[in-house]
Amino acid sequence: MMREMTSVHRRRPEAGNPRVQRTRAHALAVARSLLPEVGPTGLTYTLLAERADITRQTLYRHWPTRAALLFDLILEGPDVGYPQPGTDLRTVAIAWLTSLAAGLNVPAARIAVPAVAAEADRDPDSAQALVEIGTDRRAALNKLLEPSGRQITEDEYTLLYAPVLARLYFDRREVTEEFIEAVVTRWLAGLEQADLRQEA
Amino acid sequence: MMREMTSVHRRRPEAGNPRVQRTRAHALAVARSLLPEVGPTGLTYTLLAERADITRQTLYRHWPTRAALLFDLILEGPDVGYPQPGTDLRTVAIAWLTSLAAGLNVPAARIAVPAVAAEADRDPDSAQALVEIGTDRRAALNKLLEPSGRQITEDEYTLLYAPVLARLYFDRREVTEEFIEAVVTRWLAGLEQADLRQEA
Numbered sequence: 001m002m003r004e005m006t007s008v009h010r011r012r013p014e015a016g017n018p019r020v021q022r023t024r025a026h027a028l029a030v031a032r033s034l035l036p037e038v039g040p041t042g043l044t045y046t047l048l049a050e051r052a053d054i055t056r057q058t059l060y061r062h063w064p065t066r067a068a069l070l071f072d073l074i075l076e077g078p079d080v081g082y083p084q085p086g087t088d089l090r091t092v093a094i095a096w097l098t099s100l101a102a103g104l105n106v107p108a109a110r111i112a113v114p115a116v117a118a119e120a121d122r123d124p125d126s127a128q129a130l131v132e133i134g135t136d137r138r139a140a141l142n143k144l145l146e147p148s149g150r151q152i153t154e155d156e157y158t159l160l161y162a163p164v165l166a167r168l169y170f171d172r173r174e175v176t177e178e179f180i181e182a183v184v185t186r187w188l189a190g191l192e193q194a195d196l197r198q199e200a
Numbered sequence: 201m202m203r204e205m206t207s208v209h210r211r212r213p214e215a216g217n218p219r220v221q222r223t224r225a226h227a228l229a230v231a232r233s234l235l236p237e238v239g240p241t242g243l244t245y246t247l248l249a250e251r252a253d254i255t256r257q258t259l260y261r262h263w264p265t266r267a268a269l270l271f272d273l274i275l276e277g278p279d280v281g282y283p284q285p286g287t288d289l290r291t292v293a294i295a296w297l298t299s300l301a302a303g304l305n306v307p308a309a310r311i312a313v314p315a316v317a318a319e320a321d322r323d324p325d326s327a328q329a330l331v332e333i334g335t336d337r338r339a340a341l342n343k344l345l346e347p348s349g350r351q352i353t354e355d356e357y358t359l360l361y362a363p364v365l366a367r368l369y370f371d372r373r374e375v376t377e378e379f380i381e382a383v384v385t386r387w388l389a390g391l392e393q394a395d396l397r398q399e400a
Contacts (some may be wrong), residue, residue: 036322039239079274110321117369118314121307122236122369126215127372155382162366163359169317170365171358172331186390
């Protein structure tokens with residue numbers, strides 16, 4: 001009986017359990033609202049447990065590491081439309097950047113992404129979250145590109161997404177459709193040239 | 201007499217006055233060391249005056265706005281080598297990114313740049329500093345490019361610098377010579393294609 005209780009207590013949250021999912025969503029919402037005030041390093045499980053009125057044990061069940069919490073805090077957000085797989089690299093890349101720009105432009109992400117970047121030198125959890133987000137996003141893009149037969153390397157992915165982040169967070173300007181089209185057009189020109197060099 | 205005193209008191213610091221320059225350098229060094237602890241918003245003139253043992257009036261003489269302070273805090277740093285003007289776009293662009301990557305990779309900048317970006321939505325001084333840094337840097341690059349006859353637009357500048365910032369701050373990887381060469385090669389391919397379109 002005791003073992004059964006323990007195993008129930010330690011189980012990973014199930015996607016199908018609405019109460020567990022509500023608790024998780026509540027904790028994420030409180031974490032997002034705390035972040036501007038305390039920064040990623042100040043967002044401890046002790047503080048979050050107190051403010052969300054949840055036990056630390058519950059938080060650890062959902063996110064075994066703070067990196068996992070920061071990862072979800074940045075990657076989960078309002079539904080901004082998810083791009084479709086496709087055979088045409090240009091179409092998929094434009095849909096990808098459009099979705100990325102929308103996701104990065106919500107207030108929580110506008111603060112969380114640079115705040116986590118600012119602490120990454122001192123906070124290994126922040127550094128790990130950033131690296132995992134990049135890996136995860138490139139894998140997701142490559143999944144969408146499977147029908148095209150093309151897969152994107154790390155360098156190619158950085159060249160694709162970087163201008164959108166820089167425009168939002170450093171230039172402080174709107175990411176327009178025209179800008180995304182210019183980014184993708186020039187990115188494709190670079191890919192084509194690299195392909196030609198490899199063939200030569 | 202009174203007017204004269206006031207005018208002396210309000211004068212801009214002179215580059216030639218070593219004592220004034222020492223005070224300025226000291227204030228900047230203290231500001232850089234405080235930033236990781238308090239963030240850009242917490243870096244008030246009251247706090248900085250206290251920690252640097254300087255009057256607030258002196259701080260205001262050096263930096264009439266906090267945006268100006270953040271601007272200098274990010275742009276001034278150890279000498280990492282400044283690129284030479286030139287007639288060849290590729291050579292100048294590679295030298296520019298090499299110098300930019302070195303400047304952005306010093307510990308103070310690694311924290312300051314994303315920290316200022318994270319606060320820009322809430323802090324107009326941070327937002328203004330970022331926009332002015334971008335404008336200033338593009339103007340400096342275009343100055344170096346005068347002998348080449350080419351001038352870089354805002355969009356083109358974002359496409360050039362963004363991958364270096366993203367690689368350092370978000371991918372958390374080293375900016376290698378190979379990466380800079382790949383960025384510039386692909387950037388030039390995009391420029392060439394855009395030129396061809398405009399001519400057609």
